[in-house]
Amino acid sequence: MxxxxxxxxxxxxxxxCAGVDRAIKIVEMALQKWGAPVYVRHEIVHNKYVVDNLRAQGAVFVEELEDCPDDRPVIFSAHGVPKSVPAAAEARQMVFVDATCPLVSKVHIEAERHAEAGLQIIMIGHAGHPETVGTMGQLPSGDVLLVETVEDVARLDVRDPGKLAFVTQTTLSIDDTADVVAALQARFPAIVGPHKEDICxxxxxxxxxxxxxxxxxxxxxxxxxxxxxxxxxxxxxxxxxxxxxxxxxxxxxxxxxxxxxxxxxxxxxxxxxxxxxxxxxxxxxxxxxxxxxxxxxxxxxxxxxxxxxxxxxxxx
CATH class of the missing domain: 3.40.1010.20 (4-hydroxy-3-methylbut-2-enyl diphosphate reductase, catalytic domain)
Known part of the structure; x- marks a missing residue:
């Protein structure tokens, strides 16, 4: 026929992308250096084929640090983690490697700098996504407010409308994010944005x-x-x-x-x-x-x- x-x-x-490439390489190099098993907190990247391939090489994927033994290395996923996670690993004297994408780390640093300058942070992101959880977890609870939509912006209750900054999840839709940013700027004209767009x-x-x-x-x-x-x-x-x-x-x-x-x-x-x-x-x-x-x-x-x-x- x-x-x-x-x-x-x-x-x-x-x-x-370069961040994913790096994260996978980190797991593979950790297995070469320390042997199996190496623990990974959360999927290193969101792809079943990649995760299954690394699992076959000796990587063990867990959701929380509590699921890892003290005497084996642990890797934090490319999405980033709250500050409490490496702090807990240090307290347990664990060997850990942070595979957070450098472009996500850039957003973490931005949020901290804004907070040090006395600004309350608004994060544009998806609730529950590991990257959003990790970024919001760089600062004390309540210091970062999350918005997903233009409607969320209208409902925001902020400490001081004149002391605000925003950051975004790196994997959002450019067009959707532009609409939310426009709504933030319309409601809070003094809001400070990133020097360079957070979307990677x-x-x-x-x-x-x-x-x-x-x-x-x-x-x-x-x-x-x-x-x-x-x-x-x-x-x-x-x-x-x-x-x-x-x-x-x-x-x-x-x-x-x-x-x-x-x-x-x-x-x-x-x-x-x-x-x-x-x-x-x-x-x-x-x-x-x-x-x-x-x-x-x-x-x-x-x-x-x-x-x-x-x-x-x-x-x-």
């Missing part, structure tokens, strides 16, 4: 690439995990940019083929914690069913690289 033609618009950049370069670049391909796609698939904030935002960005069918898939087996009947082109991208092997798996699944032509749509080039912590570069 003759296969129908399908053009795959492959977004670039896509997939792993990788989130921005991946969203921009989706905006480029979405209007010409019959459908868009985002390879990523359901608990990955940046992956879910890519689906929303694609739908908003004009793509009638935008879906998140973890693996090729999750593709809903009936929903894709009759398409002549499709956009494919991947969240910042999804490895390229999963993108290739999805493309191969389309090759099995269609005569595929891949067209790479590149909107930016990324050359960012973050060093791993010194403790892992030193000999055991």
């Amino acid at each position: 003759t296969k129908s033609s399908l053009t795959v618009y492959l977004a670039a950049p896509r997939g792993f 370069y990788a989130t921005t670049n991946r969203q921009q690439a989706v905006k480029e391909i979405a209007p010409k796609c019959d459908a868009l698939l985002v390879v990523g995990a359901p608990n990955s904030s940046n992956s879910k935002r890519l689906v929303e960005v694609g739908a908003r940019a004009g793509c009638g069918y935008a879906q998140l898939v973890q693996r090729a087996k999750d593709i809903d083929w009936r929903a894709l009947e009759g398409i002549s082109n499709i956009g494919i991208t991947a969240g910042a914690s999804a490895p390229e092997v999963l993108v290739n798996e999805v493309i191969d699944a389309f090759r099995d069913r269609f005569d595929v032509t891949v067209e790479v749509v590149e909107t930016a080039q990324e050359r960012v690289n973050f060093k791993v912590p010194r403790v892992l570069r030193e000999p055991a």
Whole structure:
């Protein structure tokens, strides 16, 4: 049977960012240095394939520090942790490595500097997300107020409208965040913002690439995990940019083929914690069913690289 033609618009950049790359490398180097098991508090990055691969090498994933023994190294995930977590590890004299993305650490430092200057912090982020929990946990309880929407801004009860600053989660939708920032600035004209946007370069670049391909796609698939904030935002960005069918898939087996009947082109991208092997798996699944032509749509080039912590570069 003759296969129908399908053009795959492959977004670039896509997939792993420098912070994710660094976090995975930290776990692998820790296993090489100290042997298995090495404990990891929370998923190192939000991707089941990556986590399962590291688990097979000897990483043990737990949700809380209390689940770790005192005598084995523990790694904190790329999303960042509240200050209380490393403090508790130090109190137990544990060996620990912080894999927090440097761009998330930058937001932590910003929040602390604003607080030292006497400003109350408003964080734009998703309630319960590990990055939001980690950033808010850099300061005493109550010193950081969380908003997710424009409506939340209207309900804010602040200490002093003239002494406010805002920070944001690094993986948000650029457009949604701009609306919330505008609402904050309208209600609190004196509010202080970050020197440079908190939403990270990788989130921005991946969203921009989706905006480029979405209007010409019959459908868009985002390879990523359901608990990955940046992956879910890519689906929303694609739908908003004009793509009638935008879906998140973890693996090729999750593709809903009936929903894709009759398409002549499709956009494919991947969240910042999804490895390229999963993108290739999805493309191969389309090759099995269609005569595929891949067209790479590149909107930016990324050359960012973050060093791993010194403790892992030193000999055991």
